[in-house]
Amino acid sequence: MMKSMMRWVLMAVATALSAGTASAAESLSKDLTSTIALLGLPCGQVVTAQRVAEDDYLVTCKDKNRYRVYVNAKGRVVAEKR
Amino acid sequence: MNEAVRRKDMLPLLSAGLLVLLATAGCAPFERASPPAAGVEADAPKKPLAEAQGAPTPAPEVKPAAPEPAAPPAAPPPADTPATRTVEPAAPATPPGAEKPAAKAPAEPAPKKQTAAAPAQPPLDLNALEKRLKDTDAIGVFTKLTLKNQVDDLLAQFEAHHGGANRTSLAALRQPYDLLIIKVLSLLQDRDARLANDLVQSREAIWSILSDPAKFQRLVNENRS
Numbered sequence: 001m002m003k004s005m006m007r008w009v010l011m012a013v014a015t016a017l018s019a020g021t022a023s024a025a026e027s028l029s030k031d032l033t034s035t036i037a038l039l040g041l042p043c044g045q046v047v048t049a050q051r052v053a054e055d056d057y058l059v060t061c062k063d064k065n066r067y068r069v070y071v072n073a074k075g076r077v078v079a080e081k082r
Numbered sequence: 083m084n085e086a087v088r089r090k091d092m093l094p095l096l097s098a099g100l101l102v103l104l105a106t107a108g109c110a111p112f113e114r115a116s117p118p119a120a121g122v123e124a125d126a127p128k129k130p131l132a133e134a135q136g137a138p139t140p141a142p143e144v145k146p147a148a149p150e151p152a153a154p155p156a157a158p159p160p161a162d163t164p165a166t167r168t169v170e171p172a173a174p175a176t177p178p179g180a181e182k183p184a185a186k187a188p189a190e191p192a193p194k195k196q197t198a199a200a201p202a203q204p205p206l207d208l209n210a211l212e213k214r215l216k217d218t219d220a221i222g223v224f225t226k227l228t229l230k231n232q233v234d235d236l237l238a239q240f241e242a243h244h245g246g247a248n249r250t251s252l253a254a255l256r257q258p259y260d261l262l263i264i265k266v267l268s269l270l271q272d273r274d275a276r277l278a279n280d281l282v283q284s285r286e287a288i289w290s291i292l293s294d295p296a297k298f299q300r301l302v303n304e305n306r307s
Contacts, residue, residue, distance in 0.1 A: 031222025034269060038228045055224075069224065077228040 026051070032059050032069055039079050041067065058082070085258075208291070208301070211284060215266070220273035229269075232262055241302065244295040252293050259289060 012038040029046040036059070045059035050058040056070040059079075066082040216226065236258055242248030243255060263285055270278035291297045 026220060031224045034222065035224040035228050038225065038232070038265060071224075071227060076229070076231050077224055 028057075032057060035069060035077055036061070036067060036079050039077070041065075041079050041081070043067070138232050198275065208284075208288070211280065214277050214280075218270070218274045218277055220277070221269050225269060229262075229266060232265075236262055237302075240298060244298055255292075256289070 029049055030057070032049055033043060033046045036046070040081075042063060043059075043065055045062040046059050047062050048060045052058055052068070052070075056068070059067045059069055068080045068082055070078055072078050215221075215229075221229070236255075239248060239250065241254070243250055243251060251269070263281065267278050267281060270281065293300055
């Protein structure tokens, strides 16, 4: 009985954690999508975002464009085509 | 005998059918009831938007305005100028009703006050607006930073214009200003409608600060200090 309850609790925790991670990834991709759009670059939608360093991401767009989005030393957001 | 058996067989089917009927009947009013509830929130930003653009659309509000004369005290939005202004079109709405002269009397003086208040610009608190933009969850960090960069670029253009270094006319600066506002609004409108609404309301007030050299200089000095 206790074992099955523990299993359920673990499953619930795992589900909650994965949901949280998914929503964080989704909000990051939305953020990067609107950033690239604001910079006037073609992208459509960010599909994957790989973190290179702090405030530095390697992004792949739905239209196959790839960018490095980062904050430069002057505090400006830059999207470099790769 | 056979009929009795058939009836017994039909009983679960009938009861299931009845349940389905009840369930669908129960759902129907919910579907209809929910849109107005959502509409209240969704309409809130839209009305001022239309106003800001000077859209003369009193017609759609004609009908709901008629029962509203009694509602004004119940409306909490009076604190917001947009809500009071949206009632404005209610004034022309009452005459077509023309049912009770007693109802007309209280309805008419109210619009006069509102029309007098309408030309006054909404109170603009730039610092509060800036803080709300910084704090909102509707825009991500990267996007906020990108927007800030673009705001800074635009401010630099205004500074150059007022300083005489840049010969671009104010009319030419209005276009990037509008574009920037639209960008921010497009980011806000779905996830922070209230802030989007307030931004729309402040649009002209912000422009008046940017376009006036004295006001602009004061703003720059405040930011530097």
